[in-house]
Amino acid sequence: MTSLRHNESADSPRDAYLDAARACLLDVGWRRTTLTEVARRAGVSRMTIYRTWADMPTLLGDLMAREWTAIVAGTSSLEGAGLVERMVATIRALRVNELFVRIVEVDPELVLPYLLARRGRSQDLILAIATEAITAGQADGTVRAGNATAIARGLVLAAHGFVLSAHTMVDDAASEAELDAELALVLSRALAP
Template identity: 80%
Template sequence: MASLRHNESEQREPADAYLDAARACLLDVGWRRTTLTEVARRAGVSRMTIYRTWADMPTLLGDLMTREWTAVVAGTADSPDSPDSPDTTDLVGRMVAVVRALRVNELFVRILEVDPELVLPYLLARRGRSQELVLGIAEAAIRAGQQAGEVRAGNPTAIARALVLAAHGFVLSAHTMVDDRVTEAELDAELALVLTRVLAP
């Protein structure tokens, strides 16, 4: 997959401290009770400093979620143990790893618990920046796999989007299917099987 690594200077900009403060607010009190004023207070800066970067909370939230989900993808799909290769088993393993990581991410869990409506636009109305990132990585990997004969023929854009759509349910709703008859690990194994069969030549 395409690398997501950046150098230190790119990773930590001044705005990251403000996003860290916003993240802490969301974890503590949720979206509805978080204001730009409170973010500024937690970051130790003036309100105008925050307002110069984000005009409102939805804009800040978009940047926060993009940073968070990008970090999740970078920490799984682009780990040192994940070589750039078109191997289908590797691609499936990375996708399942991303699903697992998102499912336990503390900010993601908190949003679903307290403010689930925040994710609805990205499921019902439009794609977000982090979804576009995942789609781009998946499409590039699928193209490479097709060239190596590891992935079936077909429109790589459509295949990537179908895989992401399938993964949505395993991120958002897997807990509704876990009980004394089915474990989360068994569901993840089924997801891996679905992805493998979709990609198989």
């Protein structure tokens, strides 16, 4: 069985299946979504879905990778933006993504493996983009010297809190925009030569 983990074409019919899975998760959450319901919404047989994904965790992994990769692709190509601006834009986009918000609100345990046990494909993509940008910045003198991989990983770890917990820090004393400005300052100072 193959999945998006095996470099599936972006125009694959699987995108329609993932769209159906996304709709299910938004409507009823992870616990109540089944491969059978995904097949029904996609207008295909259950066996078509079962041949594509053996189980819901595999399907969810592909859905999250597609969703978060699209966000990163959109923010990593922002015209004229530096690394800090792109990272802040990515964090903002994740925080408001309806699938991400739904997962965090209804099924937060789905995020825990990516915080406590292992990196996901999207995290690896973000790390690769950040490492490349840090290496380029080191070459032109705009980023401090050091292990670019370790710097990128440190920045991503710092960003986790701004993605997952920023809403807990927003109130009358500090706005989301002020917290994003603090994030930009943290990232800028962490990268300063």
